[in-house]
Amino acid sequence: MQPAPPPPAGHPLARPLIQGVERVGRTTRASVEELGRHGRILGLGCGALLHPPVRVRHWFKQMEFVGFQSLSIVMITGVFTGAVFALQSNVAFSMFGAQGLVGSTVGLALSRELGPVLTALMVTGRAGSAMAAEIGTMRVTEQIDALEAMGVEPVGYLVTPRLLASVLMVPALAMVFNLVGILGAWFVGVSVLGISEGPFVARIDWYVDPDDITGGLTKAAAFGLIMAVVGCTRGFYTEGGAEGVGRSTTRAVVDASVAILIADYFLTSAML
Amino acid sequence: MNERIVPEQAAGEPAIRIRGLRKAFGAQHVLQGLDLDVRQGQVTVVIGLSGAGKSVLLKLILGLLRPDAGTIEIDGTDILSLPPRKMRALRRHFGMVFQHGALFDSMSIYENVAFPLREHEKLPEEELARRVFAALADVGLEGHEGKMPSALSGGMRKRASLARALVRNPRFLLYDEPTTGLDPIRTASIDRLIHDTALRHPEISSLVISHDMTATFRIADHVAMLYDGRIVAEGPPDLMLHHEDPLVQQFIRGELSGPIPT
Ligand SMILES: Nc1ncnc2c1ncn2[C@@H]1O[C@H](COP(=O)(O)OP(=O)(O)OP(=O)(O)O)[C@@H](O)[C@H]1O
Ligand SMILES: [Mg+2]
Numbered sequence: 044m045q046p047a048p049p050p051p052a053g054h055p056l057a058r059p060l061i062q063g064v065e066r067v068g069r070t071t072r073a074s075v076e077e078l079g080r081h082g083r084i085l086g087l088g089c090g091a092l093l094h095p096p097v098r099v100r101h102w103f104k105q106m107e108f109v110g111f112q113s114l115s116i117v118m119i120t121g122v123f124t125g126a127v128f129a130l131q132s133n134v135a136f137s138m139f140g141a142q143g144l145v146g147s148t149v150g151l152a153l154s155r156e157l158g159p160v161l162t163a164l165m166v167t168g169r170a171g172s173a174m175a176a177e178i179g180t181m182r183v184t185e186q187i188d189a190l191e192a193m194g195v196e197p198v199g200y201l202v203t204p205r206l207l208a209s210v211l212m213v214p215a216l217a218m219v220f221n222l223v224g225i226l227g228a229w230f231v232g233v234s235v236l237g238i239s240e241g242p243f244v245a246r247i248d249w250y251v252d253p254d255d256i257t258g259g260l261t262k263a264a265a266f267g268l269i270m271a272v273v274g275c276t277r278g279f280y281t282e283g284g285a286e287g288v289g290r291s292t293t294r295a296v297v298d299a300s301v302a303i304l305i306a307d308y309f310l311t312s313a314m315l
Numbered sequence: 316m317n318e319r320i321v322p323e324q325a326a327g328e329p330a331i332r333i334r335g336l337r338k339a340f341g342a343q344h345v346l347q348g349l350d351l352d353v354r355q356g357q358v359t360v361v362i363g364l365s366g367a368g369k370s371v372l373l374k375l376i377l378g379l380l381r382p383d384a385g386t387i388e389i390d391g392t393d394i395l396s397l398p399p400r401k402m403r404a405l406r407r408h409f410g411m412v413f414q415h416g417a418l419f420d421s422m423s424i425y426e427n428v429a430f431p432l433r434e435h436e437k438l439p440e441e442e443l444a445r446r447v448f449a450a451l452a453d454v455g456l457e458g459h460e461g462k463m464p465s466a467l468s469g470g471m472r473k474r475a476s477l478a479r480a481l482v483r484n485p486r487f488l489l490y491d492e493p494t495t496g497l498d499p500i501r502t503a504s505i506d507r508l509i510h511d512t513a514l515r516h517p518e519i520s521s522l523v524i525s526h527d528m529t530a531t532f533r534i535a536d537h538v539a540m541l542y543d544g545r546i547v548a549e550g551p552p553d554l555m556l557h558h559e560d561p562l563v564q565q566f567i568r569g570e571l572s573g574p575i576p577t
Binding site for chain 1: 405
């Protein structure tokens with residue numbers, strides 16, 4: 044006959060409780076560690092700006108990658124967002140004959156919210172994921188060890204140009220998004236829905252303040268920072284070969300997108 | 316191959332001195348009290364089973380990993396107490412050939428080899444090109460400088476990595492299996508390169524990880540065998556060849572029966 048297995052420790056009723064507490068403890072510890080990693084990458088990444096070497100060529104290369112190469116995707120998203128927003132707000136405003144407000148509503152929504160947020164989410168999908176994948180691949184193929192072995196500080200080399208490029212280029216792209224979004228709305232409003240052009244344009248000018256635009260661009264810069272920090276941190280701490288790179292890339296996009304939306308709420312409420 | 320310029324006993328103070336080194340990954344104890352000296356002007360070869368911790372040893376020496384216990388002194392400086400900035404400065408005196416090359420895959424072979432020069436020496440472009448081409452010629456990669464690492468064979472990548480490690484004439488050379496995966500002719504020429512580099516530059520200290528017994532006995536001034544987390548036997552190659560320890564004999568001859576479980 045088999046000997047009976049030893050009874051597990053603790054009162055049977057207390058066991059799920061202990062397991063629950065253990066799980067909470069583990070999760071808390073892991074989150075604190077994650078937060079520390081992001082903080083470390085952010086700190087070292089910004090700190091490297093203060094020391095030589097200054098790698099201007101890398102900055103431009105990343106700006107080209109984050110900015111210029113995202114241009115088409117941001118423009119397509121922008122035109123259709125503006126266009127669909129015009130359609131929808133026209134439905135609402137035509138109920139009480141205020142179609143002239145369609146232009147200014149689209150302008151406000153784009154410059155304050157949709158431009159920065161949608162641009163940041165699109166660029167995260169394109170460039171934030173690439174940051175995690177590139178840096179993650181360099182980690183698992185020992186290229187980061189090779190940098191260290193040659194006495195090159197890897198965060199300054201890899202992360203700083205990406206941070207800088209993202210903080211500068213995401214607002215620039217958001218501005219492009221705003222402009223093409225308005226164009227999309229104008230086309231739908233004036234050509235498709237037949238709203239007269241005069242009030243459409245005049246009301247935009249009237250309702251949208253420079254403050255709306257600069258506030259939106261400030262948020263976009265913050266979103267760019269979030270995207271780059273999350274993407275680079277995920278990449279930098281990748282473990283486990285090609286599979287690990289895939290995991291880091293997915294997590295980078297998910298985490299950065301969620302963080303951008305959460306940050307949006309708090310930044311907006313702070314700016315109101 | 317030919318005479319050593321630095322006989323075993325006459326060699327100076329160890330350039331790298333390791334005592335009581337321990338490193339575990341979780342429950343896996345990889346190094347368990349390793350002692351090793353790497354003498355200046357010599358080629359020290361560490362042999363050992365796959366998974367014995369040879370690559371881990373090199374990463375500990377470079378400070379890429381931190382040991383759980385023990386000391387590593389380089390030219391008498393305890394590197395474990397160095398602040399990161401000093402450690403980084405010290406690493407500039409090292410050339411490391413990674414086991415899998417670790418070339419930067421976003422850069423051409425030329426840019427890979429030029430990288431350490433660009434980072435640490437302000438050279439005019441012609442001088443830089445001259446040094447890069449000389450290093451590439453040393454490893455037999457002339458004419459391939461424009462290729463990307465992904466377009467090279469494994470052996471060529473390894474040689475490019477070797478060129479990158481040698482290009483700044485570092486004082487310490489760490490080679491992680493520099494010839495594994497190369498054809499016999501290339502193996503012999505890389506062995507010659509390692510040997511000649513050491514011979515020409517008595518200020519250089521080389522530490523080579525190898526599985527390859529022919530290569531080991533061709534280039535080594537000193538051979539150390541890593542087994543079970545420690546150096547179990549060491550000495551000049553001819554002594555190691557006739558070492559009485561059955562572990563050493565089994566490993567060198569590649570026998571299936573003996574104290575090493577197979
Ligand atoms: N970063 C790491 N995390 C966890 N375990 C590791 C890590 N690096 C190495 N190990 C483990 O340490 C042991 C020794 O690895 P190491 O790469 O040093 O072996 P090796 O002697 O170089 O073998 P080979 O000759 O096959 O290259 C292995 O069992 C490996 O799984
Ligand atoms: Mg190894």
